[in-house]
Amino acid sequence: MEDRQYRRMFEASPVAQALSDEHGLLVEVNNAYCQLVGLTREQLIGRSATVHTHSSDLELHSSVEDLMSAGASADRSVDIEARFVRPDGEIRPVLLTLVPFTGPSDAEWTLASVVDITDRKAVEDSILLASRTDPLTGALNRRGWLNYAVSVNFDDARDAVVAVLDLDHFKQFNERRGHAAGDAVLREFADIARRCIGEDGLLTRWGGEEFVVTFRNSDRARASKALETLAASTPAHLTFSAGYTVLRSGEGLRHALDRADLLMFQAKREGRNRMVTDPPQ
Template structure:
C-alpha cells in the first residue's frame, strides 16, 4: 500500500531535518542556523504528534521547543550558556511528558520486559556515567549544588526514557523501524546531554557549533517514528526471551562496562573502577535475575507441557498415555492386587448421529464428572479414547473392584448406559494382557445386551437382539446431566 501524501511529506521533512542537523555544525557558525537545526525537528515532531493525536508526545515536543528557545535567548544575551535557568523548567516538564508517552506506548507488558530493558540500558549507563564522572566532580567543586543537580537531571531522564523505549520494543508496541529510530533518538539525546558536560570541561570551543547536532538528529528520528504506522500485530507478550535484537543486546550490554574497564587499563588511561565496576556488578546482578526468571518460566512451561501430554483436554481425566504408564507401574508390583475395568458408553455413535458431536462431547464430560464423584481415593479413572474409559484399581480398592464398577454403571448420566469388562491380574500378567482380557469381556457385555459388567467369573451371556438403535436418545433429548 502506497503511503498517504501527508505521511510522505512528513518523511521528507524529517529527512531534511536530519540533513540540516548533520551539516549545520560543519558550516560557519550562525546562531539562527544552529537554532533552526534543533527547533525545526522539534516543531516537526509537534506537528506529527498532533496529527496522530499523540497528546503527551506533542506536549513534550512543545515544552522542549519552548525550553530551547529560552536557553538560546539567554545564551545570546549573556554570551555564555546560562545554567541553571528558567529553560530547565520547560526541559524537565518536557521530559516528564515524553516519559508518560513512552510509558503509555509500552503498556503494562510483563515484568521480564522491564528487566530486559534495564539490562540493555545498564551497560551503556555505566559507560556514560564514567565519561561524565570527571566533569561532574569538577563541577561539584567549582559550581553550586543547583548547577550540579541540573547537569545530572537530563542524562538521568534520558536513561529512564531509553528504558521505556526498549521496553516498548520488547513487548511489541513498536515496529522494528520505529524501535530502531526511537532507540537511536534517545541515545543521541543522552550523547548530547552527556557530551555537553564533557565539552564544557574539556573542549568548550566545540560546544557552540556541535551542541545542537545530536538533539536535532534525535527529534528528527522521533518525528520519523511518530509518522510511521503502528504495528498491526503486536508481538506475543508471553515470550520470556523478547526479540532477537534484545537477546543480542543483553550480553553485549552486560559486558560493556567490563570491556571499557579493560580498555582503559590497556591504553594506560585513568581507570574509573568505581563507576565501571559498579556498572558491571549491576549488569551481572540484573542478568542473573533475568536468567532466573527465564529458567522459572521454562520450568513452568515444561511442567505444563508434561501435564498436557498426560491429560485429556475434553474430560480433564488422565489420558491413554498416562493410563499405559500407570498400568505398567501397577503390573510391575507383583505383591499388589490389581484390577482393571474397560468401560464403553453404549450406543455412543447414535448419540453423535442424533445430537451431533457437541452432544457426544457433553456426554463424555458428564460421564467423567459423575464417575469421578463416586470413586474412592486410590481408584484411577482414565479416558482411553473415543467413548472408552479405563478404571485402574490397586491394593484394597482392587478387592472391591466389582462393587466400584457397578457404582460407575449406576452413576452413568441417564438415559445413557455403560458396559464394562473387569479383570483381576493373574500372577506374572502384564498390562497388555490385562487390557486384552478386559476388552474381550467388554465385548461379551455388549453382546449380552449392554448396561452390564462382565468379569472373569461371569457366565457367558446369551446374545442379545441386534437393536443398535434401541435406547438411543431421541433428537432433542439432553445428551448429559450434571
C-alpha cells in the same frame, strides 16, 4: 583487566554465579546467587552446594567431577539441570553451566553460572500435562495411561484392578441428539466416574466412548462395587458394558488391560448393560 574489576563484574552480574574449590566447597558467590538460594554469603562460603540442593538431585554432585573431566577433555562446558531448595521450602529448578577454573597452586576449581528455569519448567510441565490429558473430559488420554503403566510397579497382585468400559449405543445417541449433547454426556460421565471410583481410581478416556479405570490399592469386590455405583449413576439414561480383571502377579498393567478389553467385548456379546469379570486365579 585487574582482579578488582573482575570481582566487581562478578558481584554485579545478574546471573547467579558460584566458585567451588577442588573439594566442592564454595569459595565465592555473588549477590544473584544468594538471592536465588535465599542464603547469605556467610551462610554459603565454606559449605557445599548440597546444603541447598534437592535430596533427589544429590547424586548429580557425586558425578560432577566425572562430567567436568569429560567436558574439559572435549573443551566445552557442562550443563546440568537440578533443583535448589530455599529455606522456606520453595523449590527452584535451575540450569547450571559448569566450567573449569584454575585455583591457587593450579587446583581444579569450578565456576558455576546458574539460571532459574522455574517459568520454563512450568510451561514444559503444562505442555506435558496437555499431551497426556483428554481435553474434553480432563481424564488421562491413552498416551497418559501408557506412560503411567510403564512407570508404576505393583508388588502385590491384589493392589490393582483394571476395567474397560464402553457406553452402549453411544453412536445412536450422537445421531439423535447431536455431537454437542454427546460431548456434554461424556464430560458428565467422566465427572460422575471420578466421584464413584474415588482417590485410588485413575480414569482414562481411551477413545470415543470407551474409558479405562485403574483401581489402585483395591481388589475385585471393591472395584465391582464402584462400577455398580457408576452404572446406577450414568447420565442421560445411558448404560455401559464393562470388563474388569485383577492384575496378576508378575504381569504389567497392559496385559491386564488387554484381558479387561476382551471381557468388555464379552459383555457386549451377552447383551450389553452388564459387567463381566474373569475367574480368580
